[in-house]
Structures are given as structure tokens and as C-alpha cells.
Amino acid sequence: xxxxxxxxxxxxxxxxxxxxxxxxxxxxxxxxxxxxxxxxxxxxxxxxxxxxxxxxxxxxxxxxxxxxxxxxxxxxxxxxxxxxxxxxxxxxxxxxxxxxxxxxxxxxxxxxxxxxxxxxxxxxxxxxxxxxxxxxxxxxxxxxxxxxxxxxx
Amino acid sequence: xxxxxxxxxxxxxxxxxxxxxxxxxxxxxxxxxxxxxxxxxxxxxxxxxxxxxxxxxxxxxxxxxxxxxxxxxxxxxxxxxxxxxxxxxxxxxxxxxxxxxxxxxxxxxxxxxxxxxxxxxxxxxxxxxxxxxxxxxxxxxxxxxxxxxxxxxxxxxxxxxxxxxxxxxxxxxxxxxxxxxxxxxxxxxxxxxxxxxxxxxxxxxxxxxxxxxxxxxxxxxxxxxxxxxxxxxxxxxxxxxxxxxxxxxxxxxxxxxxxxxxxxxxxxxxxxxxxxxxxxxxxxxxxxxxxxxxxxxxxxxxxxxxxxxxxxxxxxxxxxxxxxxxxxxxxxxxxxxxxxxxxxxxxxxxxxxxxxxxxxxxxxxxxxxx
Numbered sequence: 001x002x003x004x005x006x007x008x009x010x011x012x013x014x015x016x017x018x019x020x021x022x023x024x025x026x027x028x029x030x031x032x033x034x035x036x037x038x039x040x041x042x043x044x045x046x047x048x049x050x051x052x053x054x055x056x057x058x059x060x061x062x063x064x065x066x067x068x069x070x071x072x073x074x075x076x077x078x079x080x081x082x083x084x085x086x087x088x089x090x091x092x093x094x095x096x097x098x099x100x101x102x103x104x105x106x107x108x109x110x111x112x113x114x115x116x117x118x119x120x121x122x123x124x125x126x127x128x129x130x131x132x133x134x135x136x137x138x139x140x141x142x143x144x145x146x147x148x149x150x151x152x153x
Numbered sequence: 154x155x156x157x158x159x160x161x162x163x164x165x166x167x168x169x170x171x172x173x174x175x176x177x178x179x180x181x182x183x184x185x186x187x188x189x190x191x192x193x194x195x196x197x198x199x200x201x202x203x204x205x206x207x208x209x210x211x212x213x214x215x216x217x218x219x220x221x222x223x224x225x226x227x228x229x230x231x232x233x234x235x236x237x238x239x240x241x242x243x244x245x246x247x248x249x250x251x252x253x254x255x256x257x258x259x260x261x262x263x264x265x266x267x268x269x270x271x272x273x274x275x276x277x278x279x280x281x282x283x284x285x286x287x288x289x290x291x292x293x294x295x296x297x298x299x300x301x302x303x304x305x306x307x308x309x310x311x312x313x314x315x316x317x318x319x320x321x322x323x324x325x326x327x328x329x330x331x332x333x334x335x336x337x338x339x340x341x342x343x344x345x346x347x348x349x350x351x352x353x354x355x356x357x358x359x360x361x362x363x364x365x366x367x368x369x370x371x372x373x374x375x376x377x378x379x380x381x382x383x384x385x386x387x388x389x390x391x392x393x394x395x396x397x398x399x400x401x402x403x404x405x406x407x408x409x410x411x412x413x414x415x416x417x418x419x420x421x422x423x424x425x426x427x428x429x430x431x432x433x434x435x436x437x438x439x440x441x442x443x444x445x446x447x448x449x450x451x452x453x454x455x456x457x458x459x460x461x462x463x464x465x466x467x468x469x470x471x472x473x474x475x476x477x478x479x480x481x482x483x484x485x486x487x488x489x490x491x492x493x494x495x496x497x498x499x500x501x502x503x504x505x506x507x508x509x510x511x512x513x514x515x516x517x518x519x520x521x522x523x
Binding site: 009012013016017020021047048049050051052053054055056057058059060061062063064065066067068069070071073075085087088089090091131133134135137138139140141142143146147 | 160202206207208209210211212235238239240241242243245246247249250253254256263264268269270271272289295296297298299300302307309310320321322323324328330331332333334343344345346348349353361386387389391393394395397398399400401402405407409426428430431432437
């Protein structure tokens with residue numbers, strides 16, 4: 001794969017990850033604030049189904065099935081013909097539809113910057129802040145061992 | 154003979170209406186919202202997700218309300234709902250080493266990379282009821298501490314360096330993970346299938362069996378190598394995209410149990426392992442699962458199978474609380490015809506018994522009847 005193509009795929013995946021992690025209400029609010037176009041034909045869904053979550057024996061061994069999770073997916077086509085996809089945990093159909101449109105818009109050079117700066121960047125900032133806060137709260141519960149010195153010096 | 158009996162429709166409809174009323178309870182008390190349950194009864198929600206085998210907090214909360222807090226009934230509702238949905242596929246295996254850790258403790262190493270993180274634990278609380286909670290007072294924000302993001306390798310990786318612990322459970326390269334939601338259970342079963350059954354198994358049942366191994370039934374000298382709780386990312390391979398699509402994160406609890414093993418004809422002395430992985434925050438369940446996983450590896454490790462916890466067919470056949478409650482609770486449904494047949498049979502047997510053991514009494518009875 002050529003370098004540019006690989007970078008594009010990594011970026012597209014990172015944006016899908018940000019949208020999947022973000023609450024649907026936040027996506028909808030930023031969407032209307034950013035004035036992104038939401039006109040799109042639904043090619044599939046939004047529909048809710050299951051994925052089976054896999055773990056590994058011992059953490060790193062052979063895979064096994066742990067249980068299922070609800071996932072909602074959507075595929076859309078913009079008036080320009082550009083197709084976008086979304087898969088996201090949960091049953092939020094509006095979120096899946098908007099995230100699929102965002103995926104399609106991002107692939108169009110005219111919309112890429114707006115999607116990145118007005119939708120994805122603020123979502124990502126919120127996720128990073130939440131993760132950092134959680135990390136710092138957990139770190140406050142870290143055990144600092146100290147040794148009791150016994151006897152004479 | 155099976156005789157169909159009709160009737161009871163009105164009684165059933167009225168009973169369900171009464172159930173709805175009792176579920177709601179006193180109308181002057183505000184109705185519970187699902188977000189209140191998700192936020193404030195989070196570990197109950199996690200249990201329903203784990204044993205219902207479906208990761209979806211709102212659905213688990215709805216099931217808890219609908220079941221009036223009866224956890225097994227809620228798990229049953231979730232299991233039934235699952236069957237109505239299409240399946241999109243199997244995720245890539247999660248990487249618990251890359252977990253956003255919220256709690257991580259090891260009982261085997263004091264100083265391990267990443268440290269001991271207590272997180273939101275009941276451990277070291279005094280188990281005194283707190284009247285202030287009943288009064289609904291304000292709760293302080295948690296403290297924060299700045300710290301560098303530090304890699305947190307699984308403890309098993311540290312022990313592995315000395316070669317004194319068995320590796321993560323490998324299976325042959327071409328082994329496709331079994332799926333008990335698609336194929337009926339068959340014994341003996343591979344470890345991957347057993348782990349799937351244990352992960353959705355009843356917490357109480359697995360806890361009791363795990364406890365039995367500690368008390369000497371299939372003793373296997375366990376240490377908690379590590380318990381970790383936190384969020385892991387899910388990815389799914391789909392045909393329409395050239396990369397695995399990220400789905401979001403789920404919270405899981407993982408337990409690495411490390412067990413002393415004196416060796417057998419099949420394996421040298423070393424530390425062996427049991428593994429637990431469950432949805433949500435539930436270290437009791439993950440630990441019990443790991444104890445049972447290790448006990449069930451008896452044959453593989455050349456140990457004598459002497460206790461219930463080592464008996465695969467016994468443990469796995471009885472670990473599912475939806476199956477168990479279905480079979481136990483069906484006993485209360487009408488068995489009128491069955492029972493009539495049994496009644497006839499017992500009458501006849503009793504008459505034969507009396508004729509044999511106490512002929513005089515039978516004679517008296519007959520005379521009295523005449």
C-alpha cells in the first residue's frame with residue numbers, strides 16, 4: 001500500500017473510533033452547530049444487531065467468545081455519490097446515521113476540514129479530557145508502599 | 154395421554170395487570186428512570202450484562218426494572234431479547250494489556266510495572282451501613298493525581314520470564330473458537346468453549362464451586378496474579394471496509410489466577426493458571442471463573458478428578474442460571490395429568506404393599522366397605 005493511502009486509512013479509522021466512542025447527543029449538537037449537511041440516502045439501516053466479543057485465553061492465548069454486544073450500523077450515500085459507513089456499540093440509530101454521513105463527508109475534499117475541525121476535534125478533546133480525568137482519579141488510588149525500619153540503627 | 158385443558162386466560166391477563174401495578178408500587182413514589190439504575194446500581198447492571206451475555210447498559214437496566222429487581226428474571230429477559238437480533242460477526246480479540254485501567258491489583262508482586270491501583274473498591278471498607286446515604290447528602294468529588302501514562306503489562310508476562318509459569322492457553326492455529334450460542338454443548342469440551350460458558354455462568358454457582366476448591370475439594374493453591382478492571386476497545390472486520398472498524402469500548406474485568414502445581418506425569422512442577430474474563434466490573438465473578446477454569450483443567454494437567462469443581466459435565470451443565478431456573482420453575486406449571494397418572498400408580502402400589510404386609514387390615518377395610 002502506498003504511504004498516502006495508508007495514512008488516509010489510519011485517519012479515517014481514527015475518526016470512526018472517535019465517533020463510535022462519543023455520545024450521540026454530542027454528535028448531534030456539534031453537527032447542527034457546524035452546519036454540516038445531513039442530506040443522504042440510506043443504503044442500509046440504521047439497523048441494530050449483535051457482535052460477539054472475543055477475548056484470549058490467559059489474556060494473550062487462543063481466542064474465545066465472551067458474550068455479545070449490541071451494535072448499530074448504517075451505510076449512506078451523499079447526493080455526490082460518496083458512500084459512508086458506521087458501526088457503533090449500542091442502539092442509537094440517529095448517531096449511526098450521522099456518523100456514516102460524517103464518514104462520507106470526510107472522504108470528500110471539500111468537507112474534510114469541516115468534519116475534522118468542527119465535529120471530530122471537539123469530540124476528541126472531550127474524550128481525551130474524560131480519559132485523562134479517569135486516569136488521574138485512578139492514579140490517586142495508587143498504593144505507595146513504604147518500609148517500616150525496625151530495631152536499632 | 155395428553156389432555157388439553159383450556160381456561161385461565163382472564164386470570165392470566167389480570168395477573169399480569171396486577172404484576173404491572175405491583176412493579177410500579179406506590180404511585181406517590183417517583184418512578185425509577187433507566188439512567189438512575191445505570192448510574193447508581195451499576196454493578197447490578199453489570200451482572201445482568203455478564204450473565205445475560207449481552208453488553209448493553211440501558212437494556213440491562215430496563216430488564217432490572219421490568220423484573221422488579223429479580224436478577225435472574227432480568228438475565229432471562231436479556232437472553233430472550235438477544236435472540237431477536239441479527240448477528241454482524243465476531244470482534245477481533247480484545248487486548249486487555251491495552252486496557253484503560255480503572256483498578257489493578259496483584260497479590261503476588263508488590264512492585265510491578267504500573268503499580269497497584271485500588272480504584273473504586275469495596276475492599277478495606279468497614280461494611281458499616283451508612284445512614285448519610287439514606288439522607289441523600291452530597292458526595293465529594295474524587296481526588297486526582299498527575300501521573301505519566303505507564304504501560305501496564307499483564308502479570309503473567311512478568312512471571313513468564315523465569316519460565317516457571319505456563320504460557321497463555323494456546324490452541325492449534327487452525328482452531329476456530331467454539332460458540333455455545335450456535336452449537337449444542339458436547340463433552341468433553343475444549344477450554345475456549347468452557348470459558349464462554351463460565352463467562353455467562355451464574356455468579357453464585359461459580360463462587361460456591363471456587364470456594365469448594367479452596368476448602369480442599371480439588372485444592373489447587375491459588376494466588377491472584379492480577380485482577381484488572383477497565384475499558385477495552387472493540388474492532389470488527391467487515392467486508393465493506395479495508396480495515397477493522399472501531400466499535401467503541403466495553404468495560405471488562407480480568408482475573409489471572411496463578412496456581413502452584415507439583416507436577417504430574419503430563420507436566421513438570423510449575424505455576425499453572427486459571428483465567429477469568431467477564432463483562433462489566435465484577436471481580437468476584439472473574440475470580441470464581443478463574444478458579445473453576447483451573448479446576449476444570451484437571452484432566453489436561455494429569456490430575457485425578459475427585460471433586461465437583463473438576464467435573465466438566467457437572468459444572469458446565471449447571472452453570473447457566475436461565476436453564477436452571479427454567480427447569481426448576483417449570484415444576485409449578487400445571488402437571489395435572491402427569492400427577493393423576495402418578496396418583497393411580499401410587500394407589501396401586503400401596504394396595505399391593507398393604508396386601509403383602511398387612512393382609513388383616515385389608516380384610517377389615519373390605520368388610521367395612523361392604
